[in-house]
Amino acid sequence: MTESSVGVVVIGRNEGERLRACLASLSGAQARVYVDSGSTDGSVALARSLDFDVVELDMDQPFTAARARNTGIARLLRDHPTLEAVQTVDGDCEVRPDWMAVAQADMAVDPRRAVVFGRRRERRPDANAYHAACDDEWNVPIGEVNSCGGDALLRVVALREVGGYNDLLIAGEEPEMCVRLRARGWRIWSNGQEMTLHDVAITRLTQWWHRSRRTGYAFAELAALHGDGGDPGWRRLLRSALGWTAINIAAIVGVILFALLDDPLLRVVVLAPAALAGVQLLRMARSKRARIGGRHALQWSGLMMVAKAAQTLGWLRFKLQRITRARATLIEYKA
Template sequence: MPPLTDPRPELRGETQGAQVGVVMIGRNEGERLRRCIASTSGTAARVYVDSGSTDDSVAWARSQGVAVVELAVPPKFTAARARNAGLERLLQDHPGLVYVQMVDGDCELAPGWLDAARDALERDPGLALVFGRRRERFPERSIYNAFCDDEWNVPVGEAAAGGGDVMVRVDALTAINGYDPEMIAGEDPDMSVRLRKTGWRLYRIDHAMTIHDAAILRFGQWWRRTERAGHAFGELADRHPGLREPDWRRQCRSIVLWGGILPVLVMVMVLFAIVFGPVWLLPALAFAAVWPLQALRIAAKRRATLPPRQALLTGAFLMIGKLAEMIGLARFQIGRLTGRRSDLIEYNSGPARG
């Protein structure tokens, strides 16, 4: 990973009333980017990094007085590369920057978030990164949007990893060379874990942070997003094999069991039934029955926090998603063995995020 240049003098400890910068990233975000930029209008240090938009994103950002970085190809577009480029531009324009808020272009910052996040970092010098509650703008539009809204509702307190929307200390981020620009997914938890490995702590504070517009309205979009998650789990487990929180190796074992081994066993039993007789359908049905039973088990646990229908669908789609995750995991492993990096796995018109 190339070093991330920080041209500033040492600023650790000089944080009272420190300047906060904002890095926005996106591609073809349309109205979502307009809302994102509008929500940062009170911030002087802000930059938008564009990954090859064909709409008016770049022109609109510039018309709002936002510094713009247009990424060229090659190398490939990644969210990590965009965030690094945005931070470097901010540090060139605002060398006194102490904190930076990363935000995806399909998100809108909540009122008061920047002050709340900065205050939390200033109160605790051991924190490198804080994040708050990310909410979905239209959870009622599809069950997939509702899944996203629930996924982001993580507990308040010490955290093992953050997502795409976080406020982080600039000196901590530059010390670990920022995000890994080669990662097509999972760059946010990877960055978080590398911060933790150098002694920093992460925290989710009890404050609204961003409103996200996933716009996942079709099964295919959800499938691709879930496939990308499987790729991310595989790469994170490979990069941090000894880590137990989060335990990505355990996650990968779960994917292989539910999305790989059990489906193969069912298909083998069905093949045996065709060749050797219907008696083999009994073990095939027994193996196949494990999926709905596991889905019901998950749903029963989620009934405490979710409406009955959403809890049931959560269990069902988590199990269906194991198949998509298996494809993503296999894609990563094949790329690792062949030495070929995977391309972005996109689920909508914007960059692969979520």
């Protein structure tokens, strides 16, 4: 696999200066496409000024990252039909200088590796607890894994075999495609090497809430789409979200009842859910102290509990839309 056999597809929507850093980090790529999903911040003009082939998605159709990537890959392969692999990059990520060469070498080791990806890092992990939590989220095991994220090197023949991403998914398109790849004997490989710098740009709890709600929606849709043939982790996440949301609601009700009841025994009983939630918070914080530091560990555990409630609402939204047959719309969290 040579440099000329790999192309790049960047997708974005109103990423501003994050997009500039992303595109600049890919200036050495010979075949490169930027796909824009209705930006109003000059992203299209910026990409053209940096000599990227630009595709503007039709605004009459719903925007999804899956649709953007598929469109970019199709354009890339139309103009460069001999490409063997495509590096996909989200527009809020800056690609590390050595990544492309490292990824190509790892893909060449095994002809059944359909996907190779590395370590995505937050640009400012110490900025706040949200950034620290996302940086930890990107820290996946090294070796063969079940799925990848938005930044990854994809083997073209494998993409063609499974038909690429599912255009209709508003989130979770990467793990969904990976399920289909693995079902056909392809492998997903995490090499742990420095890949991209990401800027999640979360500064408010409402942003974290919407991001977590999108996660719940995505995994509910994936579980419904693939059933028992899907990744067991999807259902585990949903069960955890539903269970801890129920416990936390019971904890709130219990604290209220504690203030109203006079019976000592009943007061102890109604506080049991709150005690369970408290123990879980401390347990989670302790498990992360070594990885993200004591400063953010307790905040992280609190954010995980908030995420459980948001994921539950995402699950409920999917169920409601399935019943009413309403069209899915993007759940966005960035300002």
